[in-house]
Amino acid sequence: MTQISSNVYYIVEKDTLGCNPLCYLIFGSENKVLLVDTGCGCGNLYFYLKNQAILKDKRFIVVNTHNHPEQIGGNWRFSTTGRFGLAHAVDDLCASRRHKYYTRLLESNWHWTIETYKITRWLKDGEMILLGPDTDSRNVVQVLWTPGHTPDSLVLWYPHDKRLFIGDLFYRFDDIMFTSAKNNR
Ligand SMILES: [Zn+2]
Structure with a gap:
């Protein structure tokens, strides 16, 4: 876990698939933390977070920037189906409402099982996703639908840090990823 501002951290997953996805943590003013994406799911991100001293007694809101396996692979550790439901200290697992069918689709041609x-x-x-009272700017994160990379992509705008969390819209393989733009007319 690496700190990039007073209340924002990032994690690079050392996955076995060579994707090295990024996850981010935004700390609100009280006990809530927003987790942006859950990586490939090779390790147990939930267990890792719960064992960080600064995350002791925190509650999590998890947001997926889009439904790709490098962003959602760890989701089930936080919110699964059936009687187990949301993991302890997890309030919600969130995704864009724009294209629920795409978001729910579990592609069979990915390289590993989700x-x-x-x-x-x-x-x-x-x-707005609130991590506490909206009178404190640390608690306010805005959702912006930005389909282009996938039909369900979103970015998170965090005015407190003047920071955008953009998922794969900017990625090492291309300047800007609008590969699914044709689906968005
Ligand atoms: Zn992607």
Whole structure:
């Protein structure tokens, strides 16, 4: 876990698939933390987070930037189907509401198996995710639908840090990833 501002951290997953996906943590003013994406799921990200001293007693809101296996592979550790449901100290697993069919689709041609998970909160364009009272700017994160890379892509705008969390819209393989733009007319 690496700190990049007073209350934002990132994690690079040392996965066995060579993707090295990024996850981010945004700490609110109280006990809530927003986790952006869950990586490939090679290790147990939930267990890792729960064992960090600064995350002791924190509650998590998890947001997927889009439904690709490098971003959702660890989802089931936080929210699974059936009687186990949301993991302890997890309030919601969120995804964009724009294209629920795409988001629910578990592609069979990915390189590895994605364990089943359950989205518990579908986010609207412009919606605010609050990590505490909105009078404190650390607690306010805005959802912006940005289909282009996938039909269900979103970015998170965090005014407190003047920071955008953009998922794969910018990625090492291309300047800007609008590979699914043709699906968005
Ligand atoms: Zn992607």
